[in-house]
Amino acid sequence: MHFIIGMLGLGLTLAYTLTQGHASGFGGIIHVPSLVLLGFAPLCMTVASYKFSELGGAARAVGRALRFSASRSRAQLYEALTQFAAEVRQRRPARALEIASQAQHDVLRQLGPLVIRQYSAADIESTASTSLFCMVSGMKRAEDVLGTLSRVAPATGLVGTVLGLISLLKDLSRFEQLGPSMALALLCTLYGLLLANAVYQPLARIIHSHMTVAVEEARLITRALVLIREDKPLADVRKLFELSGTSPHGAGAPAAEIATGTAGEP
Template sequence: MFARFDFATLIGLVASVLVLGGVIWLGDGFRAFLNLPSLLIVLGGTLAVTLISYPLGDVLRTLPAVFSIMFRRLRDPSEAAMLAVKLADEARRHGHLALPARLQRERNEPFLRKAMQLVVDDTPTQEIERILSNDVGSQVQREKLSAAVLHRAGEIAPAMGLIGTLLGLVQMLGRLDNPTEIGPAMALALLTTLYGAILANMVLHPLATKLEHHTEEEATLNRLYAAAARSISCKENPRHLEALINSLLPPLKRVRYYAA
């Protein structure tokens, strides 16, 4: 049903790399900006302090969440709203037992399928509301926790860059009597700050923001489906569901299934 994929994250990351790479290439080349100790301080330190801040399980669950940012299917709220009203209309015309056959074509909507299955099973309306509300809340909580882990890592990365800078300055001051060793120490001092700033502001914080956006979008559509399940369970007029759904959507995404 929803064939559009989110390539904006991938394009943004690639564009960031190209911009930085182009500036470096036009300058003194890449060699001057490659320093393994600086990279280890920033990456290793960021991971270590993040693990101190959050349990291991929460950090590990962030990895698939990050992966899903680039490969998650984007759903059109208008199409989702139209589908919900259409299901309500078909249930009113043919009875809710006709829903399973209709839902066979919606294999990419597990929440919708679960909501409608509760209706087909004649689950009490209040129980449907409770189950679906808990599901939405649990999903939002999980993904917001992953976003919080990313934001925390984004706060740590510049701090690790500053720590690396201080380490480099200490090493540099201790080697003033040997000019040949001042250069590597200065590189460590400066590049860790650069690496930390890049990691935080071009990777971690943007990914966290995108995850938060997707979480809110997903929750809105799932609440829309939950409203449809409740309406069908109560045998309400689908026109009422249409008005309710439109109240959940931004003005430009509102639908008109029924003629005025």
């Protein structure tokens, strides 16, 4: 169904461009038929290639990546792990479960209850690997959607260029049509390159950066929860946070270290 809708939308977009490309006035860098072609044709091709659920997932991934701050996320993760470890060590499972369920990180929400239920370290790591694989797969699909758009946009610009040249040659004797036809031919290429290199590729790189940080945080969470399950200090995980420059310092830090069993460690 998505293929039919995508092809239908592409056909309507091309029809509009063919009928209005030579009739629209040329007002400098703005040419409406070219904008319509480059705005809708790549999206229609992408709709034909991906299911609506995948496109929705890609849109949500873009929204999350744009709102994401690595430093803020790492600080929130450190605080959540510290509080969770403190509650587990003080034998307050209900409060620990509440902290895990309210965490901003999916992996902590999924693995926190396993620590409370006293799953083995191997089971926790196995579940973490599965969770990480699913998370990365979703982000890679979103990145692939944007990669498709970045490849299709210049190709669509080339299609517009060909249509403009055809219109130019057809109406070569009508001087009033030369401007709109040449505008369609040149501006489609310009719009396609701008969309690919200034919109779609940067968004794909933002998602990739978000995925890289998410993988790092998932591994930190897994290591920390294994240490908590084995009732060991979180010293090595704390040092990893400090190396990343996101470990909180100040008045509250010593209390957190005492609660998690890391006070006095080098």
